[in-house]
Amino acid sequence: MFSSSPSSGSEQEYPEVQTLRNIQSNIQEERDYIAIDRCIAELDEEEVELVHEEEVGNVVKELKVNKSKEELQQWPDFIQDRIQLFDKLMAKHKEEIASKTSQPIKIALGDGKILEGESWKTTPLQIAEKISHGLADQAVIAKVNDELWDLDRPFEGDATLKILKFDDDEGKAVFWHSSAHILGEAVERYCGAHLCYDRPIVDGFYCDMFYSNLTIDQKDIKKLEEIAKCAVKDKQPFERLEMSKADLLEMFKYNEFKCRIINEKVKTDKTTVYRCGPLIDLCRGPHVRHTGKVKALAVTKCSSSYWEGNAAKESLQRIYGISFPDPKQLKEWQKLQEEAAENVTFDS
Structure with a gap:
């Protein structure tokens, strides 16, 4: 996905493409030239559209997506209406979470081991990464106090934790x-x-x-x-x-x-x-x-x-x-x- 939109010049190229062309013009090896040509072709084929932009405080939030030629050129209005309301309410939610007082907590694993964390800050994913990067990568969801729990959702207090993979029902x-x-x-x-x-x-x-x-x-x-x-x-x-x-x-x-x-x-x-x-x-x-x-x-x-x-x-x-x-x-x-x-x- 590109970080910026095409320039307004006659070629309508993305800055990433222009950078590759500049590199290409200064190389001698034909194989390197061909390799960069392929990269340019791949970039040109990828279509990215700015769907929504909203200023929240001093931050401009953007939603950019890879688009398929199979989808509607213009999405229904209800999609953007939903996003606007969601962004507004999510900003308030994040403020509420940030205002909560964090306390030391204990997280009990299935093998009896106890790890320390902080309420409203430490997440199941962070605990999984402490155990092993492989476990964190394969993790699908967490089970906190016997409740299915998003991996990036912070613990709210002392908890038991189990990490579930795809092989678990x-x-x-x-x-x-x-x-x-x-x-x-x-x-x-x-x-x-x-x-x-x-x-x-x-x-x-x-x-x-x-x-x-x-x-x-x-x-x-x-x-x-x-x-x-x-x-x-x-x-x-x-x-x-x-x-x-x-x-x-x-x-x-x-x-x-x-x-x-x-x-x-x-x-x-x-x-x-x-x-x-x-x-x-x-x-x-x-x-x-x-x-x-x-x-x-x-x-x-x-x-x-x-x-x-x-x-x-x-x-x-x-x-x-x-x-x-x-x-x-x-x-x-x-x-x-x-x-x-x-x-x-x-x-x-």
């Missing part, structure tokens, strides 16, 4: 839940559909959406995957924010289905949303640290469903997917699916 469920959010982001960027529910299932995840009278089918699968890959490439952090019911209804006023959930199922004064890139969704979480943890993702099929599973209510579209932290795992899974399909054909 709960870790796998969180990984696939986060992947469902990536798919939801791809759906919004592809067609502007209104998201309903997304869930991890036994073998992957799905995302339900409402898209008026239009249909998402097999021809759209690869396009959605391309947009999802852009989200993964950006390593968008998953950010947790507690919001009041009134703010939630304001944020999701464009989506009748989300408003139903808020009005009918949110029984507390506050509940949480999670953000990754331009997507902000009503969600209890927790999630992986960032979208880049999902190294391999495939959209597997499309089908129809109904709101709340009731055939008398609105017809929705359901998109299924599968994901893994290692591309090799996806290839193995796809091979197993092919073999299973061949066996079914042979048996019939």
